[in-house]
Amino acid sequence: MTETKANPVLLVATRKGAWLYHGDAARQSWYCDGPHFLGHIINHLLLDARDGRTLLAAAKTGHLGPTIFRSTDLGQTWKEAAKPPAFAPATNGLAARSVDHTFWLAPAHASEPGVWYAGTSPQGLFRSADGGDTWAPFSSINDDPRYREWFGTEQDGTPDGPKLHSIIVDPRDPRHLYFAMSGGGVHESTDGGQSFAPLVDGLAVVEGFDPGDIRFHDPHCVRLCPGNPDRLYQQNHCGIYRLDRPDTRWRRVGATMPQDVGDIGFPMVVHPRDDRVAWVLPMDTSDVWPRTSPGGRPAVHVTRDGGESWQRLDAGMPREQAWWTVKRQAMCADQADAIGLYFGTTSGELWFSRDEGAHWDVLARHLPEIHSVEIAYPR
Amino acid sequence: MRVLIPSALQSYTGGPWVEAEGATVGAVLDDLDRRYPGIRFRMVDEQGAIRRHMRIFWRRTMVFDLSTPLAADGELMIVQALSGG
Numbered sequence: 001m002t003e004t005k006a007n008p009v010l011l012v013a014t015r016k017g018a019w020l021y022h023g024d025a026a027r028q029s030w031y032c033d034g035p036h037f038l039g040h041i042i043n044h045l046l047l048d049a050r051d052g053r054t055l056l057a058a059a060k061t062g063h064l065g066p067t068i069f070r071s072t073d074l075g076q077t078w079k080e081a082a083k084p085p086a087f088a089p090a091t092n093g094l095a096a097r098s099v100d101h102t103f104w105l106a107p108a109h110a111s112e113p114g115v116w117y118a119g120t121s122p123q124g125l126f127r128s129a130d131g132g133d134t135w136a137p138f139s140s141i142n143d144d145p146r147y148r149e150w151f152g153t154e155q156d157g158t159p160d161g162p163k164l165h166s167i168i169v170d171p172r173d174p175r176h177l178y179f180a181m182s183g184g185g186v187h188e189s190t191d192g193g194q195s196f197a198p199l200v201d202g203l204a205v206v207e208g209f210d211p212g213d214i215r216f217h218d219p220h221c222v223r224l225c226p227g228n229p230d231r232l233y234q235q236n237h238c239g240i241y242r243l244d245r246p247d248t249r250w251r252r253v254g255a256t257m258p259q260d261v262g263d264i265g266f267p268m269v270v271h272p273r274d275d276r277v278a279w280v281l282p283m284d285t286s287d288v289w290p291r292t293s294p295g296g297r298p299a300v301h302v303t304r305d306g307g308e309s310w311q312r313l314d315a316g317m318p319r320e321q322a323w324w325t326v327k328r329q330a331m332c333a334d335q336a337d338a339i340g341l342y343f344g345t346t347s348g349e350l351w352f353s354r355d356e357g358a359h360w361d362v363l364a365r366h367l368p369e370i371h372s373v374e375i376a377y378p379r
Numbered sequence: 380m381r382v383l384i385p386s387a388l389q390s391y392t393g394g395p396w397v398e399a400e401g402a403t404v405g406a407v408l409d410d411l412d413r414r415y416p417g418i419r420f421r422m423v424d425e426q427g428a429i430r431r432h433m434r435i436f437w438r439r440t441m442v443f444d445l446s447t448p449l450a451a452d453g454e455l456m457i458v459q460a461l462s463g464g
Contacts, residue, residue, distance in 0.1 A: 063387050063432040063459040064421035080417050086425035098424035 006377040008334050009074070010342055011055070012350060013042035016368035018057060020075055027340055027354050030363055036075050044329060044372045046105045048131075050113055052379030056132045058102035058118070066101045068118075070132050074378055083134035085118050085126040091143050097122055101160075104329070105132075106167035109174030119164030123151045123181050125193070139193040150184045150198075150214040158182055165328065166222035170229050178222065178232070185217035186234070202250035204238035221268040221328040228275035233307075235268035235280055235328070242307050253307025257282065261294050261301070261312075267331035271339060276306045279313075279333070279357060281326045281343060292323040300341065300357050316360035317351070324349075329372035344370030380449070382407065383456040388422070391415040399455075404435060405445030407455055422457065432460045 254263025
């Protein structure tokens with residue numbers, strides 16, 4: 001594919017702004033462009049692969065309401081969305097809600113240029129049909145009494161609020177959609193979002209709770225394999241899973257991870273072409289859940305056989321006393337022949353590998369807390 | 380009337396003091412949004428609540444309700460309550 005010859009740009013969103021790292025084709029040198037939006041909380045920064053030029057940034061600050069910024073010149077100029085995601089007035093006797101922040105951005109199907117989806121905190125699903133300039137509530141879930149129950153309360157979500165994330169569009173069918181919620185499970189639509197239904201069979205929940213209750217499900221990150229859209233991988237609060245459609249039962253493939261590492265983490269990264277290959281970055285879940293590298297020895301783990309086995313990849317990383325946390329949007333793969341991998345830590349380090357994780361190096365240090373890392377191929 | 384804009388919102392207005400009209404706090408914010416599109420949603424959420432860190436003063440007294448009536452001769456001061464690191 002043509003993208004493998006293009007120069008990559010790494011899009012890094014942080015708690016204090018955004019940075020763009022322009023790489024050469026060999027990924028040997030990187031030019032830093034930033035900060036953009038210094039001081040703004042940027043949760044997600046994404047390039048529309050369909051046009052190769054539209055950047056969207058999900059932003060807010062500690063003091064101002066949430067918004068979306070758009071650029072069509074790789075960040076040289078930004079324009080605020082005319083109508084950012086916002087909930088409708090209360091209906092059906094349900095409590096009124098306000099968007100705290102947009103957390104996840106996802107371009108729609110290739111056949112729908114300019115259409116985007118957004119997931120928010122508290123959980124809501126939104127759609128734009130004009131390249132991210134105006135947004136409207138999408139689907140019925142935002143004000144569906146069942147979904148309101150599954151959203152749980154503010155106390156049920158992540159420390160900065162419960163989130164709708166992992167919005168996935170089947171590349172074969174624009175009407176086939178998935179999303180996930182922390183908390184609130186994985187959900188699927190086959191009718192273009194008119195209706196969604198839970199897809200949580202086989203997933204574990206925290207011990208002592210009922211897996212039949214959707215509220216208790218906490219998928220951290222779900223990814224569809226571009227090389228085989230019938231295969232999904234998921235990093236969950238309770239393990240690593242794989243699902244091969246049309247099956248509806250997730251299979252825990254993290255059970256084969258090393259016992260002293262475990263199979264809990266936030267990011268899930270899949271190979272762009274080979275559905276047997278996926279990467280995770282495990283975290284410590286002992287007693288109070290430190291969510292740091294187990295033992296202070298960070299490592300990425302890879303499966304090359306669909307989760308039957310996992311191998312540790314840590315060459316170049318610190319051997320001890322490295323207490324990293326990597327968030328669910330902060331790890332990605334590029335599309336080169338030898339896949340490049342990238343992740344950012346909450347302590348502001350950006351790491352990368354040019355050889356599918358065999359060797360690691362630092363791309364940047366001293367950044368603010370990194371929220372998301374995405375690869376882009378501008379045209 | 381004169382309206383004081385906090386630094387975080389001066390990217391919309393280009394400066395700290397601007398003119399706006401309205402018989403209530405909400406009407407002044409609506410007028411500000413006409414003059415500087417997008418600014419109101421950064422201060423007031425979609426359910427009409429003043430956002431957590433925004434503070435609005437009319438004639439040096441803090442107001443909490445968008446329906447608070449205003450007169451033409453006075454200054455509306457919008458400030459941000461800084462918090463966090």
